[in-house]
Structure formats: C-alpha cells, structure tokens
Amino acid sequence: MRGRFITLEGIDGAGKSTHAAWLAEAIAARGHRLVATREPGGTPFGEKLRDILLHVPMAHETEALLMFAARREHVVQVIEPALDRGDWVLCDRFTDATYAYQGGGHGVPTAQIAALEAIVHPGLQPDLTLLFDVPLAVSRERLLRSQAGGRSLDKFESEEQAFFARVRTAYLARAHEFARRFRVIDASRPVADVRAELAELVAGW
Numbered sequence: 001m002r003g004r005f006i007t008l009e010g011i012d013g014a015g016k017s018t019h020a021a022w023l024a025e026a027i028a029a030r031g032h033r034l035v036a037t038r039e040p041g042g043t044p045f046g047e048k049l050r051d052i053l054l055h056v057p058m059a060h061e062t063e064a065l066l067m068f069a070a071r072r073e074h075v076v077q078v079i080e081p082a083l084d085r086g087d088w089v090l091c092d093r094f095t096d097a098t099y100a101y102q103g104g105g106h107g108v109p110t111a112q113i114a115a116l117e118a119i120v121h122p123g124l125q126p127d128l129t130l131l132f133d134v135p136l137a138v139s140r141e142r143l144l145r146s147q148a149g150g151r152s153l154d155k156f157e158s159e160e161q162a163f164f165a166r167v168r169t170a171y172l173a174r175a176h177e178f179a180r181r182f183r184v185i186d187a188s189r190p191v192a193d194v195r196a197e198l199a200e201l202v203a204g205w
C-alpha cells in the first residue's frame with residue numbers, strides 16, 4: 001500500500017521544524033515507516049541549491065525555477081520511491097511554499113508556478129498539509145529570539161513585514177481553495193497546546 005504524504009507549511013518562525021521532529025516520532029510510534037525531509041533540500045543536490053537559495057540574491061523567477069529544480073530531484077530520488085515502498089513522508093515545506101513565497105511574497109504569477117508544478121510533480125499532491133498559522137508579530141518575535149541565540153537570519157527571514165503578510169495571506173488562500181487537503185493549525189498557542197492538537201490527529205492514524 002502506498003504511503004501517506006504529509007507536508008508542513010507556514011511563515012518563518014511559525015514552528016514547523018519544532019513540531020516536525022515530534023510528529024516524526026509520533027508517526028513512527030504508530031507503526032509507520034517514515035521518511036522525514038525538507039525543502040528546499042532533501043537531496044545532496046537540493047541542499048546545495050538550498051544554500052544558494054537562502055543566501056544569494058537573484059531574480060524572483062530564478063528563485064522559483066531553482067526551487068522546482070531542487071524539488072524535481074527530491075520527488076524522483078526520495079519522495080516517490082518512499083511512497084511506493086509504503087513509507088510515509090513528512091516534508092517540511094513543499095510546493096504550497098512556492099505559491100506562498102515566490103507567488104504571494106514576490107509576485108511570480110500563479111499560472112507560471114502552476115506550469116512548473118505540472119512538470120515537476122504531475123499527479124502528486126500531499127495527502128495532508130498542516131498549515132501552522134501565526135500572526136506576523138508572533139513569528140517575528142520568535143525569529144528575533146532565535147537570532148538572539150546566535151543564529152543570523154537568512155534571505156527570506158530578513159524580508160520586511162509586508163512580505164510576510166503577503167505570504168501568510170497566500171497560504172490562507174490556498175488552505176481555503178484546497179480545504180480538503182489542508183488543516184490550519186493555530187500555532188500562536190504554546191508548543192504544548194499545538195502538540196496536543198497534533199497528538200489528537202496522529203491518534204487517528
């Protein structure tokens with residue numbers, strides 16, 4: 001039986017990575033073999049592109065093209081083989097992030113992103129997308145706090161508030177458009193509360 005493809009989405013600082021680790025363990029504890037991965041990245045080639053994408057200035061279209069180039073390798077080398085074996089795949093960001101960041105945030109037309117999506121993963125969509133939603137002020141505060149811990153902000157994290165407002169709006173619009181696949185999670189709550197909601201979900205798997 002084919003595995004389940006679950007993606008985590010949300011603006012920077014929403015808590016995707018925080019909850020990804022816990023979710024991976026919880027899914028494994030339910031007896032499912034799981035591949036936990038992330039985008040951009042997920043393959044050695046993709047990780048090289050990630051480094052470029054997060055740090056080198058480039059045209060918005062270039063950014064979209066590189067995201068999808070990394071994604072194609074990720075789909076071919078990692079995601080499809082895992083799902084075919086029956087493994088579950090938990091992916092920290094996928095194509096919804098390109099619609100939100102390059103589309104909503106940077107103004108790349110949705111039709112262009114859809115055309116790339118059709119080349120890169122025809123017929124493949126997540127079975128479930130968890131959208132960690134937080135007001136901008138909350139994610140900003142978290143990012144600044146993690147920065148105080150010695151980490152510097154990458155190219156996207158350094159964007160202005162208006163950029164994140166557009167990204168968040170684009171995410172919420174996609175959640176509305178693809179309501180059957182998305183679950184919007186109020187990630188402004190304490191970690192334990194968010195986790196309790198996830199635990200309820202996982203209990204049904």
Ligand SMILES: Nc1ncnc2c1ncn2[C@@H]1O[C@H](COP(=O)(O)OP(=O)(O)OP(=O)(O)O)[C@@H](O)[C@H]1O
Nearest residue numbers: 011012013014015016017018142146187189190191
């Ligand atoms: N519910 C929460 N309450 C308080 N702090 C949180 C919560 N969730 C995450 N954090 C903290 O906020 C920071 C950002 O979280 P995390 O790295 O998980 O976000 P992310 O969505 O993965 O961000 P990015 O898109 O930049 O990778 C971390 O320092 C984390 O500990």
Ligand SMILES: [Mg+2]
Nearest residue numbers: 016017018092
């Ligand atoms: Mg993260």
